[in-house]
Amino acid sequence: MKKGLLIVFSGPSGVGKGTIIKELMNDENLNLVYSISMTTRAPREGEVDGVNYFFVSKERFNEAIYNDELLEHACFVDNFYGTPKAYVEKMRNEGKNVLLEIETVGAKQVMNHYEDDKGCVSVFIVPPSIEELESRIRGRKTESEEVIKKRIFKATQELRETYRYQHVVCNDNIENAVMKVKDIINKSMEDYDEEC
Numbered sequence: 001m002k003k004g005l006l007i008v009f010s011g012p013s014g015v016g017k018g019t020i021i022k023e024l025m026n027d028e029n030l031n032l033v034y035s036i037s038m039t040t041r042a043p044r045e046g047e048v049d050g051v052n053y054f055f056v057s058k059e060r061f062n063e064a065i066y067n068d069e070l071l072e073h074a075c076f077v078d079n080f081y082g083t084p085k086a087y088v089e090k091m092r093n094e095g096k097n098v099l100l101e102i103e104t105v106g107a108k109q110v111m112n113h114y115e116d117d118k119g120c121v122s123v124f125i126v127p128p129s130i131e132e133l134e135s136r137i138r139g140r141k142t143e144s145e146e147v148i149k150k151r152i153f154k155a156t157q158e159l160r161e162t163y164r165y166q167h168v169v170c171n172d173n174i175e176n177a178v179m180k181v182k183d184i185i186n187k188s189m190e191d192y193d194e195e196c
């Protein structure tokens, strides 16, 4: 059986990663599983523990770092986020493609760690403009003004990191963006022939 890909998927807050991921997960041919991250952020309305994230205390997060349970971790706008390590390799060894939706600091750690692994594919989603991004974050109405400002500032920093990624896709139109990411994953599956 062929080993699964590790797909590092990044892009600034509000760029539409969640919508793209939903479409990708609905496509069975992509053989995708979503890596559920651990975070110290409070759940937003409608978010479910163990589905969107594992919502944990700072103490539990620190314990996970101490016990080497995380593949990568980073602080993003006052909260910590990390990828549980065990699930990723288990799934890849079962032939599944694992999608990590992570910010740029953690992504850099993963890309360095898997530098020689041809199964590690990185994709960065960019907005058509920073103004468009700001209006999407505001339209979501899930964050306070202070957090919105911090997220927009963070977005401008993250957009400087696109050069680290193998693929950059603009989300000017959701159907196009989804199609482009699907093409990237399909092509990467064809090219990767590592056995489990």
Ligand code: 5GP
Pocket: 010, 011, 012, 013, 037, 038, 041, 072, 073, 074, 076, 081, 082, 083, 101, 102, 103, 104, 105, 106, 107
């Ligand atoms: P949000 O609070 O909007 O759900 O996520 C904030 C940022 O954290 C997003 O850019 C998201 O991709 C990133 N993120 C989510 N999970 C992880 C993770 O496990 N590790 C890292 N490094 N970033 C993550």
